[in-house]
Amino acid sequence: MALEVEHLTGGYSQLPVLKDVSFNVQPGELVGLIGLNGAGKSTTINHVIGLLRPFSGSIILNGQNLQENAAAYKRQIAYVPETPILYDELTLKEHLELTMLAYGLDRDLTWQKAHQLLKIFRLDNKLDWFPANFSKGMKQKVMIVSAFMTDAKLFIVDEPFYGLDPLAVHDLLNLIEEKKAQGAGILMSTHVLDTAQRYCDRFILLAHGQVKAHGTLKELQQKAAGAGETLDDIYLRLARDESDE
Known part of the structure; x- marks a missing residue:
């Protein structure tokens, strides 16, 4: 089972930002969502x-339809x-205790996971700190710990x-690799393409709210007729093609 996005059209108010978008994320894989600013990445994630509620199309995760059973899907x-x-x-x-309550997690077991993550991200001595005391990077680490201490099937x-x-x-x-090994799927949006190329199993390239290309790096290279091209090369070509439209 997996995340299945089928013929998704959607956006904000009555304006369709996404137009017939289809893709999937399989268990145990990291999929990179790539595109220029305004291509539709954030709208897809939302x-x-x-x-956001789709204008049309469906979003299903492990048999649970977001439109029909939002609670079971979001868990x-x-x-x-x-x-x-x-x-x-x-x-x-x-913050961590609130996350445990929201997901209905076993408190003792989850605190064991949380303490391991806090130590990895060097937050283990800051449990009594408030957000005002944290730097931008430390706040990001709090979000990472909160998400990855859960037993989610899909990480966005x-x-x-x-x-x-x-x-x-x-x-x-390293944490993403561990979750993949445990069978979770990960959908990651990023502009850090050299890292994405090394770690992502597949890619979805968005432009103007549509999937312009998808597949492994090798498959993207074949479609672009550039066997030795990097993900950065393919991305830049997409950017130039967009600016010409």
Whole structure:
């Protein structure tokens, strides 16, 4: 089973930003969502996490249809937003406890996972800190810990590398590999293409709200008739093609 997005048309108000978008994320794989600013990446993610209602099409995760059973669908996902979202009046410890309550997690077992993640991201001595005390990178780490301590079947990670130091980036990538090995799927939006090329199993290239290309790097190279091209080369060609339209 997997995430299946089929013929998705959607956007904000009555304006269709996405036009007949279809893709999937299989268990145990990392899929990179690639595109220029305004291509539809954030709109796609907002539909997948249930913040926007599709005009048409379907979004199904492991047999649960977002439109028909939103609660069962959302229990399977965890989300790391591009901009950290924290409550000013809650400590780090209280943020984690709120996440445990929201997902209905076993408190003792989940705290064991949380402590391991806090140590990895060097937050283990900051449980009593409030968001005002955290840097941008530290806030991002809080969001990562909150998401990855869950047992989600699908992780949606939006531009996760901005604000993270190189060690934290390395730790996050290791964590993604661990979740993949456990059978979770990951959908990641990023502009850090050299990292995406090394770690993603497949790619979805968006432009003007449509899927312009999808597949492994080798498949994208074959479609672009450029056997030795990097993901960056393919992306830049897409960008030039967009600017000419």
